[in-house]
Amino acid sequence: MTEDTNFHHGDVQGQDPIIRMIDIEKHFGSVIALAGVSFDLKPGECHCLLGDNGAGKSTFIKTMSGVHKPTAGEIIFEDKPMHFEDPRDAIEAGIATVHQHLAMIPLMSVSRNFFMGNEPTRKVAGISFFDKKLADEITMEEMRKMGINLRGPDQAVGTLSGGERQTVAIARAVHFGAKILILDEPTSALGVRQTSNVLATIDKVRSQGVGVVFISHNVRHALAVGDRFTVLNRGKTLGTAKRGEISPEELQDLMAGGQELAQLEGSLGGTV
Amino acid sequence: MAESAQSAVGGDERVKEISPLRQALIRPELGGMVGTVAVFTFFLLFAFDSGMFTSQGVMNWSVVSAQFMIIAVGACLLMIAGEFDLSVGSMIGFAGMMIAIFSVTLSWPVWIAIMVTFVLCVSIGALNGFIVVRTGLPSFIVTLAFLFILRGFTIFLPQTIERKTIIGGIRDVAEGDWLASVFGGKIGQGFFVWLGDNDLIGTFERGTREGQPVVDGIPMLIIWAIALIIFGHVLLTKTKFGNWIFASGGDAEAARNSGVPVNRVKVLMFMFTAFCATVFATCQVMEFGSAGADRGLLKEFEAIIAVVIGGALLTGGYGSVLGAALGALIFGVVQQGLFFAGVESSLFRVFLGVILLGAVILNTYIRRIITGER
Numbered sequence: 001m002t003e004d005t006n007f008h009h010g011d012v013q014g015q016d017p018i019i020r021m022i023d024i025e026k027h028f029g030s031v032i033a034l035a036g037v038s039f040d041l042k043p044g045e046c047h048c049l050l051g052d053n054g055a056g057k058s059t060f061i062k063t064m065s066g067v068h069k070p071t072a073g074e075i076i077f078e079d080k081p082m083h084f085e086d087p088r089d090a091i092e093a094g095i096a097t098v099h100q101h102l103a104m105i106p107l108m109s110v111s112r113n114f115f116m117g118n119e120p121t122r123k124v125a126g127i128s129f130f131d132k133k134l135a136d137e138i139t140m141e142e143m144r145k146m147g148i149n150l151r152g153p154d155q156a157v158g159t160l161s162g163g164e165r166q167t168v169a170i171a172r173a174v175h176f177g178a179k180i181l182i183l184d185e186p187t188s189a190l191g192v193r194q195t196s197n198v199l200a201t202i203d204k205v206r207s208q209g210v211g212v213v214f215i216s217h218n219v220r221h222a223l224a225v226g227d228r229f230t231v232l233n234r235g236k237t238l239g240t241a242k243r244g245e246i247s248p249e250e251l252q253d254l255m256a257g258g259q260e261l262a263q264l265e266g267s268l269g270g271t272v
Numbered sequence: 273m274a275e276s277a278q279s280a281v282g283g284d285e286r287v288k289e290i291s292p293l294r295q296a297l298i299r300p301e302l303g304g305m306v307g308t309v310a311v312f313t314f315f316l317l318f319a320f321d322s323g324m325f326t327s328q329g330v331m332n333w334s335v336v337s338a339q340f341m342i343i344a345v346g347a348c349l350l351m352i353a354g355e356f357d358l359s360v361g362s363m364i365g366f367a368g369m370m371i372a373i374f375s376v377t378l379s380w381p382v383w384i385a386i387m388v389t390f391v392l393c394v395s396i397g398a399l400n401g402f403i404v405v406r407t408g409l410p411s412f413i414v415t416l417a418f419l420f421i422l423r424g425f426t427i428f429l430p431q432t433i434e435r436k437t438i439i440g441g442i443r444d445v446a447e448g449d450w451l452a453s454v455f456g457g458k459i460g461q462g463f464f465v466w467l468g469d470n471d472l473i474g475t476f477e478r479g480t481r482e483g484q485p486v487v488d489g490i491p492m493l494i495i496w497a498i499a500l501i502i503f504g505h506v507l508l509t510k511t512k513f514g515n516w517i518f519a520s521g522g523d524a525e526a527a528r529n530s531g532v533p534v535n536r537v538k539v540l541m542f543m544f545t546a547f548c549a550t551v552f553a554t555c556q557v558m559e560f561g562s563a564g565a566d567r568g569l570l571k572e573f574e575a576i577i578a579v580v581i582g583g584a585l586l587t588g589g590y591g592s593v594l595g596a597a598l599g600a601l602i603f604g605v606v607q608q609g610l611f612f613a614g615v616e617s618s619l620f621r622v623f624l625g626v627i628l629l630g631a632v633i634l635n636t637y638i639r640r641i642i643t644g645e646r
Contacts, residue, residue, distance in 0.1 A: 087529075087531075088531055091531055097529070099529055103526040103527075103529035103530045104523075104526060105518070105519055105522035105523045105526055105527070105589060106522070106523075106642075106643045107518075107522050107585075107589045107590045107639070107642060107643060108518055108519065108522055108589070112515055112518065112519075115515070116515060116516075116519050116527065116530045116532060117516075117519070117527070117530035117531035117532045118530075118531070119512035119515050121511075121512055128511070128512070129510045129511055130510055130511050130512050130514065130515060132510075156642045156643060158642055158643030159642075159643065
């Protein structure tokens with residue numbers, strides 16, 4: 001890490017981090033995907049994880065969400081060391097991931113999707129039934145809060161736009177008590193308007209005290225909502241910066257590994 | 273950052289109001305309902321005098337439809353969960369043969385024979401499912417293998433043990449057995465005698481059964497069909513597990529990410545399909561009093577056709593048990609109705625092909641409406 005930039009381990013003052021990942025390493029056979037990544041997240045902040053393709057972003061968040069077990073390193077969740085055996089453990093602890101490929105099923109209704117895997121039940125004569133009425137009410141309420149008007153809870157998710165689907169997925173994670181929300185490239189496939197809807201959703205969620213990990217390789221999207229920015233390159237952290245301490249150009253350079261892109265940018269007239 | 277503008281009160285101007293017709297179209301049972309009405313109208317008009325709508329005639333096509341319904345319920349839930357089972361027909365033959373071998377050849381009490389057969393067949397269903405979820409192979413291939421494996425055993429075992437391909441004498445050993453009567457018996461005899469005495473249904477006019485009603489009770493087969501339909505419908509639409517079935521078939525990866533135990537759901541549905549096939553086999557064996565190596569031939573396809581006519585998508589994630597039951601009803605009524613109407617029975621297959629094609633095209637169109645794609 002170079003000292004002559006403003007790029008250092010930035011710190012949002014005050015609260016303790018909800019999760020700390022210390023020197024995480026992950027090896028797949030002879031491939032070192034992560035070579036010592038440190039990261040932390042506080043409640044109510046949006047921490048952007050940036051990096052080019054292959055930088056290890058996905059491996060890193062999969063480690064955080066319990067899909068992979070780290071080869072070395074420590075995960076401290078709410079001041080206690082955690083060892084997630086599988087994604088369910090992480091979900092139960094309050095770490096929710098909204099995947100690049102959404103966990104939404106187009107043929108199913110919004111309310112059935114919203115409660116997929118967490119269906120409310122009501123006992124009738126000792127047999128527990130899916131409480132559809134309650135599910136529908138909660139879904140409509142949550143969607144209204146997020147600014148999405150549904151025709152009805154039975155509307156199929158397939159009829160929603162990409163941004164609306166992201167919002168449903170985020171609202172669902174928050175409703176089920178996520179303390180940490182991991183968003184894996186939520187804006188990568190979206191148009192301008194839909195992107196701003198998703199970024200607005202992130203802002204709403206953050207103000208409810210949820211910590212958001214926002215993975216992106218789009219610097220502009222990250223700068224629009226991020227409180228802190230961590231850049232990964234070739235499985236290592238290049239450092240963490242606070243909002244306002246770093247310019248888009250600096251971030252872009254770090255993501256691309258610096259030099260080459262600076263030259264390329266010169267020849268392309270600063271459009272990258 | 274701009275607040276999302278569409279949070280204004282009232283509706284979103286971009287959400288087009290959809291007509292009630294389109295709304296009705298996305299109900300999976302629609303095709304089945306329309307088909308049922310069409311089929312009944314047709315036969316009421318053209319075959320009313322053929323005896324199809326006398327009490328005996330009604331019982332005739334009801335029993336055939338109930339047979340289709342039993343296997344359609346299993347196939348329907350499995351298809352919604354995103355898988356096929358092509359081994360249903362072979363499973364029917366195999367289960368029947370096992371009951372016969374256990375009860376006749378080995379002289380076990382019939383209730384033990386039936387129970388062991390159920391355990392055996394449901395285990396084979398679980399094996400089917402286990403191989404599918406573990407290897408990730410298409411269930412089409414895995415269950416095609418079991419179609420041949422089970423049929424092979426169904427022919428091999430009786431030939432080796434009894435030197436014939438049909439084992440009879442089950443009715444004698446099943447006499448008075450409590451579990452056998454759950455599958456082969458009839459209920460409501462008193463009610464039908466009453467109906468006969470009051471001239472509401474026909475009675476025999478001569479012979480040893482003079483004065484008895486021509487229909488002497490509702491076969492347990494029909495009771496099983498109704499019970500399985502109710503069970504399947506409630507399970508699918510009213511329970512948590514039903515939501516998991518839709519999710520597993522809609523997108524297994526997305527369901528897994530949301531914490532749905534997809535593999536367990538799929539294996540359980542394979543087991544349920546095997547259970548339904550065994551119910552069918554047991555009822556059939558008790559009715560015929562024998563088990564044959566060729567029983568259940570082509571039943572897997574008939575089950576799938578009934579389910580598709582009932583509005584389920586072949587790709588999973590969408591469908592209805594009630595629709596599948598209506599599909600089975602159409603199937604049974606047409607098959608028997610053509611017989612009553614004296615139409616050459618080979619034409620039934622032509623009808624089947626045509627209606628299958630029509631149903632699949634309609635379903636594809638419906639899916640486009642639901643998902644909003646063009």
